[in-house]
Amino acid sequence: MNSASSATPRIEVAQLKVHYGDTAAVHGIDFSVAAGELVTLLGPSGCGKTTTLRSIAGLETPSSGRILFDGKPVYCSAEHRNVPTEKRGVSMVFQSYAIWPHMTVFDNVAYGLRVRRLPSTQMRQQVEHALDLVQMRAFSDRSASKLSGGQQQRVAVARAIAFSPEVLLFDEPLSNLDARLRAEMRVELRDLQQRLGITSLYVTHDQEEALAISDRVIVMREGRIEQIGTPEEIYAQPDSRFVADFVGCANLIPGRLREGDGKLSFETEGSLSLAVAANAALRGEATTLALRPAFVTLTHAGAGQVPDGIIGSVHRRMFHGDYVQYIVDWPAGKLIVRRPPTEVFAEGSKVIISFSAEHCVLL
């Protein structure tokens, strides 16, 4: 991010409200996307993320608010301004890919360039360049109806970038691919976005995808923004129970915050006292503590002293390949713990549970 673009964000959304009939889909949200940045709108289905994206594309008419590109309104309810989609200069990758079945791959990709009346040699060059970027040049003359899902996805991306748009919108572009292809395309999309430096807004309900490809993540719920932050912030410092639960996996431990001998502690149900590093939380109130399973360490009981260790026993072990998930009985109930497959604890065995105070997030 350079200083100029942080002064005027490429996309700015202010007080955006969208209604469908009497029901509100988006309740007045604000955010901005800086030039070259990839920002993700993340949330469960029906949270208003796609509606927001479509409003930015001009495919949905908001009920009020403002949408600005480089500081200039493309939608502004106060000024009755609503620039039609085709004049906004955005590009979009659709969830269904929306590959026109009656055209060849080349014609699909060339569409935006033909609309812009590019000379044919230059058009051919740009189409081929775009197809090269997604490794689909060999399919150029193929009829678009004869492509597999993954190939259609690549053509959709090539078509979206061929006319060098300033803003690229992604509407759940990977949700129709199988898991393996999805992981592959995720890397390629991020690569492409970084290489071309296109400002991108990406909608997904897959938290893993959002964390992996974004510069910043906007978590949405029921038409409102829950939290905006880098993937690391969202993961390590969730603002709310919803974010902690929706993004990644978290142990949500109910209890109360106490202050004793100048130190903060969190008292759980089983009268367990945990050291926490909270700053602004209320003392004495019932609250919840979030603890990511990956931040917990297990040690075999009797293997030696562990500072602040808590004794527990392994209730269930599930092998996931990349990690092993344990459900551990401990004084406060059950705790989910994820450990690398190099560490093995048998079901029923006694373990010492430990974690650092900074990973205990008070909600």
Add this chain to the structure above:
Amino acid sequence: MSSSTARHARSTQLQSAVQSPVATGAARALHAVAGRARYILTPLVLLICGGLVLYPMMFVVAESFNTGEAGHFPPSAIGLDNYAEMFEDVHILENTALVAGLAAAMAILIGFTLAWILTRTAIPGRALLEQLIGLPYYMTPLVGALSWAVLAGPKTGLLNQLWQHLTGSSDLLNVYSPFGIAWVMALFEGTVAFVMISATMKSMDPSLEEASRVMGGGKLRTILRVTLPLVAPGVLSAAVFVFAEMLGSFAAAFVLGIPARFFVITTAIWEETLSFPPDYGRAAATGMALFLVMLVTLTIARLVLRKGSYATISGKAFRPRPVEVGRLRWVLQFICWSYVGLAVVLPLAALLLTSFQRFATVIWSQTHFTAVNYRTALQMGALGPAFANSLILGLSVATIGVCVVGVLVWIIYRSRTPGSTLIEYVVMFPQAVPRMVFGLGLLWAWLNIPIPIYGTLWLLGLAYFTVFLPLGVRTLAGVVMQIDPGLEECARVCGASWIRQMRTVTLPLMRPGITAAWLLIFIASVRELGASIFLMGPNSKVIAPQIVNTWLASSSELSAAMAVLQTVTVFIGVAILLRTVRRFYGAPM
């Protein structure tokens, strides 16, 4: 780099679009006009469609209460006499119920059997059979009735001739009977039942049956407890729908009923109108009764289908795993081919054989082949023009109809215009009106308007256009609703204007639907009988009523030749239709 130039060009364009007050003002004005046009459009479409559909019906309603001078609008005296008179002839109502009930029962039996065999069992030649079974629908009940009259008419019927020749005893079959009428109706109008029931069977998720088998239910138990309850609503609504169709059916009852003086409602309306002096009031009252009964039954069919919609589950077409039927498959195949034989091969063969003889016979030693009937049909003063008129009407109604239907479908299913549901309702309304009754209303409506189109092709064209609106809308809507809105939106996102988007994306994608709708309207126009019979004048004769008149007035040989000509025209249309559909969808319908 080219991307930066493009980016620069983009921002300038954006700037001009956003900041130039002139551009914004113009755009805003345009937007406002478009916005207002939407509000004008809906009432305008409603007014035109409503006028076309409802205005003629008003005359039927008025005439049915008219106890004064017949055919005089507004009526000089009003009363319920016409309705009372109708109930004096209760046997006509009984006849109608009997024939329609019998025909619907047979059609459902045939349709269910064929649908089950073709969707659920692995018999050889399934694809070919599925196409052949559609043919009787395109042959029309009129041609079907003519051919069965030629086949099984008392004494002269080819089958009866053969029977007499072989056994020396009297007639084997008599198709001039209530059962004969119902038989022909079931064979040639029952295809609808087959189509509806196989759609239900195809949309059923096979895993529902598999679940029953896995849980330990046997084949029979699975059929009784899972399959039948799931398809029951579909079958029931098909039954009600087919019954309503049969109530309004005219051709078979006319060709096979009139010689035996056996009347149903539709033929009674015809008789009342053409008797001297014409009893218009009673015809209108009978027509109203028919219309109301059809409206009620069709509404019931819709309700049953909606209530039982769990049978369709996802709306997705499955190819259910066919049941293994072992040696039974030869029997099932025989059943299918028998239907094709009785509804396609035998009737067409009989018509061809008859049309090429001066006096039709099936006894080979007595045959004398001649092309004189075809010469007469094409040359004779009134018949050649009738054929030409039907073609002119078919071509023009299909062409104009498709354009109008395209706009209507776009308004109803894509534009989010307020009141689009109401437009859909009005446009689909002619479905519930028997075409005979509608023809009668149109006749009176245009006789009472000082625009001299009565007795011209214009009136026929207008009638065809109105009654085939639902057909066109349904066909095109099926295609339009399958087009992912994303395909259109993507064109706009790529920078295309609305007009460019329509030209490069929407219209090309709609092309197979447009072709199909055009051909279906063309086919329906060429074979139209019910409305045409009242609307054709001495200088605007069309083929189907002309066949009927020839049948009544002169020989069955000549009418057979005409029926063959009409069928050939329709079949050419069907062949093009199937080819188009296969080219665009890769598989037969």
